[in-house]
Amino acid sequence: MLDVKVVGHRGAALLAPENTLAAIKAAADAGAQWVEIDVYLVADGGLVIFHDDTLERCTNGAGATAQSTVPYIKGLDAGAWFSDEFKGETVPTLVEALTYIQSLDLGLNLEIKFEQDNVDAIVPGVLAELDAHWKDNDKLIISSFNKFALEMCSQLAPIRHLAQLYDAIPASWQEDLEYIKAYSVHCDYSQLTEPQAKAIKAAGYKLLCYTANTVEQVSDHWHWGMDAVITDDPKVFLA
Numbered sequence: 026m027l028d029v030k031v032v033g034h035r036g037a038a039l040l041a042p043e044n045t046l047a048a049i050k051a052a053a054d055a056g057a058q059w060v061e062i063d064v065y066l067v068a069d070g071g072l073v074i075f076h077d078d079t080l081e082r083c084t085n086g087a088g089a090t091a092q093s094t095v096p097y098i099k100g101l102d103a104g105a106w107f108s109d110e111f112k113g114e115t116v117p118t119l120v121e122a123l124t125y126i127q128s129l130d131l132g133l134n135l136e137i138k139f140e141q142d143n144v145d146a147i148v149p150g151v152l153a154e155l156d157a158h159w160k161d162n163d164k165l166i167i168s169s170f171n172k173f174a175l176e177m178c179s180q181l182a183p184i185r186h187l188a189q190l191y192d193a194i195p196a197s198w199q200e201d202l203e204y205i206k207a208y209s210v211h212c213d214y215s216q217l218t219e220p221q222a223k224a225i226k227a228a229g230y231k232l233l234c235y236t237a238n239t240v241e242q243v244s245d246h247w248h249w250g251m252d253a254v255i256t257d258d259p260k261v262f263l264a
C-alpha cells in the first residue's frame with residue numbers, strides 16, 4: 026500500500042497551478058510517486074478537481090464553485106493566475122485526473138471536499154467514477170474532513186482505503202477511525218503532538234501530515250512515526 030514518504034499536495038502546488046494536470050505532472054517530474062488532489066461536486070452533478078468554494082483565486086471565472094457547471098468550468102483558464110507558462114491549463118474533471126494519474130503510474134490520495142451533511146449527493150458518484158476508472162486499489166486512499174462522507178464510503182465501498190482528515194486531532198479520533206475502519210490519519214503537522222502521533226501509530230494506523238514545505242517543519246515528526254509528508258513541493262523532500 027502506501028510505501029512512499031512524499032505525497033504531492035494538490036499535485037505540486039508550489040511548482041504548477043494546483044489541482045491541474047500540470048501540477049500532477051510537476052509532482053511526477055519532481056520524483057513524487059503519489060499525489061493528493063481535491064474532488065468537488067458542481068451544480069450539474071459533475072465532479073471536478075478543485076479546492077476552493079469560489080472560482081476567483083485559481084481560475085479566470087467567478088462565483089461559487091458549487092453553483093457552476095462542468096461546461097462552464099472547462100471553459101476557464103486555470104493556469105494563467107499562476108504564471109504565463111501555464112496559460113490554457115484547465116480544471117480537470119475527476120475522470121481526466123484519474124486517467125492522467127494512472128498514465129504516470131502514480132498513487133492517488135483523493136480528498137472529497139464537501140462541507141454539508143447530505144453526502145449522498147457526492148459520495149456515490151465519486152465511488153462510481155473510481156470503480157469505473159481506477160484500477161489498482163492499493164494505490165488509492167480516499168480522504169475527507171467530512172466524517173459522514175467517510176462513513177458512506179465505508180458502507181458502500183469497504184474495500185477502499187479511507188483516511189480521516191483532521192486539523193488538530195480531536196479527543197474522538199480512535200472512535201472515528203474504528204467506525205470507518207480507517208487506513209490512515211492525515212493531519213496538520215503544526216497541530217500534531219508527539220503523544221498523539223505515537224498513540225495513532227500504536228493503534229496501527231498510517232500517519233500522514235500536511236502541508237509541510239520545508240524539511241525543518243516536520244523533522245521531529247519522522248521520529249514520532251509519521252509515515253509520509255503531504256507537500257506543495259516534493260523536490261524539497263526528495264532532494
Ligand code: G3P
Pocket residue numbers: 034035061063076136168190211235236255
Ligand atoms: O489532504 C490534505 C490537505 O489537502 C487538506 O487540506 O485544504 O489543502 O485540502 P486542503
Ligand code: MG
Pocket residue numbers: 035061062063136
Ligand atoms: Mg486537499
